[in-house]
Amino acid sequence: MKLPGPRGTASAAVIDLLAGRASGLPQSLVPDDDEDLHLALFVTYELAYRGWDGVDDAWEWDPGLLGGRRDLEARFLDDLYALAGRPEPVEPAELPHRLIELARSDDGPSLSKYLRGRATYDQFRDFVRHRSVYHLREADPHTFAIPRLAGRPKAALIEIQIDEYGGGVAPRMHQELFKQTMRWFRLDLTYGAYVETVGAPTLANNNVMSLFGLHRRRRGALIGHLAAYEMTSTAPNRNYGNGLRRLGGDATATAFYDEHVEADAVHEQIAAYDLAGGFAAAEPELAGDVLFGARCALALDNRWAASLLAEWRSGS
Structure with a gap:
């Protein structure tokens, strides 16, 4: 994946450093706006996934770059607290029911209903383009939690992830199934091909998973994020x-979505009780983080859906 063009001073500083056009970052990395913030974060986080063309893998653990990332993460966390509230103590035994209540009470804009009944071919294609940033690495951010768990929640997470990775059969991996949908829309199947063309709400949906996944201390929030997704x-x-x-999509084009209908119906219960509930029982002090992660997942997804629907209404 090629380094994208910058969207402000912070992303320019990060990209210039990785491209060899600068020798260091500013003492304090302050983004100009959300576009600048989330592109800069995405660029630094990608070093922990598949990296950037021509960029040395050693940058992943560079102290200076990690210091800059810490500044960006502090800004992002403030935004998350404003959007979803701060973590609060939760009785571990109540957590599965709190998650179920949260999922049922979600009243965000129904992007899926619009796509089901009203979206044009171009709008659905645009939706798939945005989602490709995540789906071409689907499940990878949540997999960071596996070595940080034990016992019942670890087994539950592995059960969910095995399905996400197609039971070890490459063509059945959800990442690969999504390529079939992209191919039907004649989209570029290259990993990260559309990072440069999607906005901050899309990048934020991806960045929150990396924020939680790359920090062991945020493992509870990562589990809550996954639980909200599955539920x-x-x-x-x-x-x-x-x-x-x-719109005329055949069985190959819809296989990704049809697979999720079947798999996630089972995952809902595993995520609420075995994964989240099991984790809260094992680490009760982090039960509130689980609920926080779930709230972040729903709030950011709703904000993204609203932004996409607004773009379509305006003809953008």
Whole structure:
């Protein structure tokens, strides 16, 4: 993946450093706006995934770059606290029910219903383009939690992730199934091809997973994020599949969404009780972090959906 163009002073500083055009970062890395913040964060986080073309892998653990990332993460965390509230203590035994209540009470804009019944081919294609930033590495951020868990929650997470990775069969991996949908829309299948063309709300959805996944102390929030995803995805994926069929998509094109309808119906219970509930029982002091991570997942996704619908309404 090629380094993108900058969107402000912070992202320019990070990109110039990695491209060899600068010898260091400013003493304090202050982003100009959300676009600058989330591109800069995404660029630094990607070093922990597949990296950037022509950029030395050693940058992943460079102290100066990590210091700059810390400044950016502090800004992002402030935004998350404003959007989803701060973590608060939760009785571990109550956590699964609190997660179920949170999922049921989610009243964000229904992007999936719009895609099911009203979206044009170009709008659905745009949706797939945005989602490709995550789906081409689907499950990878949450996998960081596996070595940080033990016992029941670890087994539950592995059970979920095995499905995400197609049970070890490459063509069944969800990352690969999504390529079939992209191919039907004649989109570029290259990993990260659309990072440069998506906005801050899309990058923020990806960055929050990296923020939680790359810090062991945020493992509770990462589990909550995954639980929220698994507990709220069955109906939307059914809508996506039906919307794509309405536009003429064949079984190959809809396989990604149809697979999630079946898999996530099972994952809902595993995520709420075995994963989140098991983790809260094992580490009760982090039960509030789990609920915080779930709130962040839903709030950021709702903000992204609203931004995409607004773009379509305005004809952008």
